[in-house]
Amino acid sequence: xxxxxxxxxxxxxxxxxxxxxxxxxxxxxxxxxxxxxxxxxxxxxxxxxxxxxxxxxxxxxxxxxxxxxxxxxxxxxxxxxxxxxxxxxxxxxxxxxxxxxxxxxxxxxxxxxxxxxxxxxxxxxxxxxxxxxxxxxxxxxxxxxxxxxxxxxxxxxxxxxxxxxxxxxxxxxxxxxxxxxxxxxxxxxxxxxxxxxxxxxxxxxxxxxxxxxxxxxxxxxxxxxxxxxxxxxxxxxxxxxxxxxxxxxxxxxxxxxxxxxxxxxxxxxxxxxxxxxxxxxxxxxxxxxxxxxxxxxxxxxxxx
Amino acid sequence: xxxxxxxxxxxxxxxxxxxxxxxxxxxxxxxxxxxxxxxxxxxxxxxxxxxxxxxxxxxxxxxxxxxxxxxxxxxxxxxxxxxxxxxxxxxxxxxxxxxxxxxxxxxxxxxxxxxxxxxxxxxxxxxxxxxxxxxxxxxxxxxxxxxxxxx
Numbered sequence: 496x497x498x499x500x501x502x503x504x505x506x507x508x509x510x511x512x513x514x515x516x517x518x519x520x521x522x523x524x525x526x527x528x529x530x531x532x533x534x535x536x537x538x539x540x541x542x543x544x545x546x547x548x549x550x551x552x553x554x555x556x557x558x559x560x561x562x563x564x565x566x567x568x569x570x571x572x573x574x575x576x577x578x579x580x581x582x583x584x585x586x587x588x589x590x591x592x593x594x595x596x597x598x599x600x601x602x603x604x605x606x607x608x609x610x611x612x613x614x615x616x617x618x619x620x621x622x623x624x625x626x627x628x629x630x631x632x633x634x635x636x637x638x639x640x641x642x643x644x645x646x647x648x649x650x651x652x653x654x655x656x657x658x659x660x661x662x663x664x665x666x667x668x669x670x671x672x673x674x675x676x677x678x679x680x681x682x683x684x685x686x687x688x689x690x691x692x693x694x695x696x697x698x699x700x701x702x703x704x705x706x707x708x709x710x711x712x713x714x715x716x717x718x719x720x721x722x723x724x725x726x727x728x729x730x731x732x733x734x735x736x737x738x739x740x741x742x743x744x745x746x747x748x749x750x751x752x753x754x755x756x757x758x759x760x761x762x763x764x765x766x767x768x769x770x771x772x773x774x775x776x777x778x779x780x781x782x783x784x785x786x787x788x789x790x791x792x793x794x795x796x797x798x799x
Numbered sequence: 800x801x802x803x804x805x806x807x808x809x810x811x812x813x814x815x816x817x818x819x820x821x822x823x824x825x826x827x828x829x830x831x832x833x834x835x836x837x838x839x840x841x842x843x844x845x846x847x848x849x850x851x852x853x854x855x856x857x858x859x860x861x862x863x864x865x866x867x868x869x870x871x872x873x874x875x876x877x878x879x880x881x882x883x884x885x886x887x888x889x890x891x892x893x894x895x896x897x898x899x900x901x902x903x904x905x906x907x908x909x910x911x912x913x914x915x916x917x918x919x920x921x922x923x924x925x926x927x928x929x930x931x932x933x934x935x936x937x938x939x940x941x942x943x944x945x946x947x948x949x950x
Contacts, residue, residue, distance in 0.1 A: 511807075519898060530880070530929050541929045612917045613928050673931045706931040710871035718934070754879065755829045785883040786894070 531758040532675070533721045533750035535777050536635060539677045540617040540668035542608055543575030548787035553760075553779035555633055555717070557772045559794035562647030565591040566597075567632040570665035580636045589632045595650045596798050600627030602635075607667065621679075631654040634775060636662070637729045638683045639693030640741045642770040659686040667724070675723070694730035699723060700746065705788030712754060714735040720748045725762070728771075767772070846902040848919040852910040859909030863936045864943070873941025876934055880927070889926070889945055904946045911939045 532539050533552065539707045543741075551571040556565050567589040574582050583784030585602035604623040630653035632646050661684050661790055675692040679697040684690070701723025725748055729741030753759070756779065764775035861870035876885065884895030891897030905913075915935045918926035927935065 532929075539929070541926065544925050545923050575925075578918060578923050578925045608920060608926075611920045613926060670928050675929070684851075703931050705871075707933040708872040708876050708937055710868045710874065710875065790892070 506794075507578075514566045514665055517780055520583045530721075531752055531760075531783075532751055533723055533748040533762075534677065534699045534725055535724050535748060535760060535765065535779065536670070536746070537623055537677050537697040537764050538606070538621065538664070538666045539675055539699070540605055540608065540666055540669075541617070541618045542578065542581040544783075544785075545578050546577045546788040547575045547783055547785050549573040549781055551781035553633070553777060556774075556776040557632070557634070557646075558774045559646060559772065560643060563592045565589055565646065567634070569635070571781075578595065579611070581606045585635075587627060587631050587633050589630065591650055593646055597628075597630050597650055597654055599633075599654070600625065602627065612727050616667050616669055619666040619668070621662075621666055621681075623659040623664075625662060625664040627658055627660075629656040629658065634772075636681060636683075636695055636697065637661070637727055637742055637744070638662075638681060638695035639691075639729055640733045640735075641695075641729050643766070643772045644743050644770075646772075649730035653739050661686065662683065667763045673702050673706050675699070691732040693732045693735050694736065695728065696730055697725060697727035699725045699748070705761050705777075714753060719752050719754070722753070725749050725764075728767070740770070743767040744771055744775060746775065746777070800877045817892075832899045846896075848922065848924075849902060849910055849914065852913045855921070856913040857910045859907075859944070861908040861914060861936050863933070863940045864908065866940060869887050869937045869945070871941075872934075873939070873944075874938035876930070876938050877941055882928070889942070898942060899946070903942075907914040908936075908939045908943055911942055912936060915939070944950050 505766045521702075531549075531563045532541065532657055549571070550572065553569050553571070555567040556564070557567070566602060567587070569585050571680050572584045576582055583602075583604040583606075585604065587599045587601065588597060589599055590596040593698070601626045602623055604621065607622075609618045609620060629645070630650050662681060663683075664679050664681040666677065666679050669674065677697075677699040679696045683695070685693075685694045704719030704720040704722060708718045713719070726744070727745045727746075728738070728743030731737045731739075732742060743766070744764045746762045747764040749760065751759045760777075760779040760781075761775070762777040764777065766772050766774070808861075844889075877885075884892060884896070885893050885898050889898040891900075896903070906914075912935055914924070915927045915930075917925045917937060919925065930938075
């Protein structure tokens, strides 16, 4: 088994090394400072600016009842294809304490803005393909009858099952008088024929602390901080729909958008029932690279 | 062992294929869409968007107009969020129109605020309602001030 785990982590290292080389070659391009959302699970209706690449790294430390606590982590590569289309690649991994470290799979996500103007509610269609093992513990969404006990078995057992899933979300969001409210119902289908449709939800509320910007350059001024809260959990499946026999979390969220282009996020999440992990400590760091698409196309076209 | 090793290979291949497919599709779409073409072509579309601003929104006044602090803050916000496409001197680039063009200079503060809020999504300009309303008015105050200097 050690050999197998070594194979898994070696491939993770290889993927990350290739990604780092590509990004490193392109880093001389300008960085951009967008007003990044503080949400980690919930999505608002704002997409990545066209041609920009946002690189993000997130960590999740979680307590585990009747098992080992774990550290799950994922990298996100978010690219603005158009002002109405954002595509994103996730690479997931985890370390379970007193057990092992694994690459647990990837996700390919696409978000499409449906309306060309702002409305009372702004819908965005979210479509994702996932190829992840049962050992995936990033808990980026809770669906169906997901419970904390799912993460308790050893990695050697969890990693042996690979899931191919399609996930759909309707991202509904509105920003009004400085407050953003986002509601994301979700539906997941495991592509194996006998699995039912699973449902879940995420709701987020957030506000920029400083509504007016300071005239001076500043790192700690209120306009750089966005705070809020997320509520997310499962809604059962087509055989048993509802709030029971699944897990739910409430998580304050905070984002600090630095003038240098970096964004730092922090979110302690608390389980709301016995099926939930007691504590989910999430943190993330991201940086946006402006004009990434133009720079890559110049490389491939062989011009300056 | 073979199963997991095969999975690893499949995973690496799938990741690479997904990334290439996403990027390739993006470039293909960009080449097909009007907003990735010549700068003047993009500009004509965006001016059409300006003309489509509802009358009541065009008539809105900037509550921060002429406020020196708002203009300075607006310049800072412009450099952070807008200059990457519209240029630090507002002169535009392949990704954003020239904000010193006559159509933009003559637009009312309310029209500029509406464009900032709603974007011109089909033509590449993102929605900026994520910025609080006072910050959007600060950007408009800076734009009108910069245009005034040119005049």
